[in-house]
Amino acid sequence: MATAVSKLPTLHLHSALGTIPSVESSSSSSVSTARFYARRNLTSLSSLIPAGLSRGSVGCCKRRSCVTVCAAATPAAESSKTSTDRDDRVVQISSVEQFEKALKDAKNRLVVVEYAGLKSVNSKKIYPAMVDLSRTTQTAVFLLIMGDENDDTKELCKRAGIEKVPHFTFYKNQEVIHEEEGIDAEQLENDVLYYGDPDAPIHQLHGREDFESLLRKHKTDDKLLVIDVGLKNCGPCVKVYPTFIKLSKRMADSAVFARLHGDESEDCQELLKLMGVVEVPTFLFVKAGKLLGRYVGSGRGSLIGEILRHQGVRVT
Secondary structure, three states: OOOOOOOOOOOEEEEOOEEEEOOOOOOOOOOOHHHHHHHOOOOOEOOOOOOOOOOOOOEEOOOHHHOOOOOOOOEOOOOOOOHHHHHOOEEEEOOHHHHHHHHHHHOOOOEEEEEEOOOOHHHHHHHHHHHHHHHHOOOOEEEEEEOOOOHHHHHHHHHHOOOOOOEEEEEEOOEEEEEEEOOOHHHHHHHHHHHHOOOOOEEEEOOHHHHHHHHHHOOOOOOEEEEEEEOOOOHHHHHHHHHHHHHHHHOOOOEEEEEEEOOOOHHHHHHHHHHOOOEEOEEEEEEOOEEEEEEEOOOHHHHHHHHHHHOOOOOO
C-alpha cells in the first residue's frame, strides 16, 4: 500500500488559465588504482537491490510495483576496453585541495564521487560501471577517492562521514544532494540520470510560476502534458525516471514531459497541496489546460499505458 501522509481535501488550482481540478535517493604505487581496476577486467553487477526510501512532507509510494526487488548478483559481460580508454574521465582524487578545486570547477554540474577502498572487493566490482557512466554522461564529473590511500583521503572520508565503501555522494554547486551505499550498477545509472541529465527533453519545474507558464504555453497545441511529481530522495521516483526520460525522447512530437520536486522549496510544497498530491511518484496528465487524471506508482508498463490512454490510444 502507498503511504498516506495526510488527508488533503480535493482542491482547485487557480491559475492564469482558470480553475484546474485536482484529482488524486595518488596511490603510492606506480600504477594508479583506476588502472588497476581496469586491468583486472572486473565487471559490474546487474542485480537489483532495495533502495532506501526517504520521506518528506509527501510519502514515497511503497506499492509492490514501486519497490525494487532484491535479486541475486549476476556479473555482466566483461569489457574489452583498455585501461587508457576506460579511465580517461574518472579523476582520482589524492588531496583535500584537489577535491575542493574539482567541486568548485564543476559549478552547477553534477559531481559523482565514489569513496572506495584499495582492498574492497565491492569497490572493484562497481568501478567499471562508474567508468562506463563517465563516458556516456559527458555533462557530469566523476571522482574517485580511495579512502585508505593517504592521510588526505582518510581525512576526506572522515569529513564526509564515510564508514563503509563503496559509498557514492552526489554534489551540485558544492553541496551534497544525494548519497547511496551498497548499490549496484543499475541503481548507480538511475541516480546519475535522476540527478544530472540536462540533455533529456524534460522541463524542470521549480515552482508554481514555472508550472503555470508550461500550462499557458501548451494550452492550444493539443499536446498531452505529463508531469512527474516526486521528491529528491525517493527510491521509487529514481527507479522510474529512466523510463520517463526514454518516453520523453520517443514521444516528443505528441507529448510534453516535465518534472517537479515537491521538497525543493516551500512554493513547490504548496503546489503539491493545491494539487492534492499526497504520495510520490505521482504523474499528472494535463491537456488544453485541464487535468485529465493521474497515475500514482513507479510501474513502467502502467505509466506507459496511462500515457497512451490519455492520448486516446485504446489499451487492452
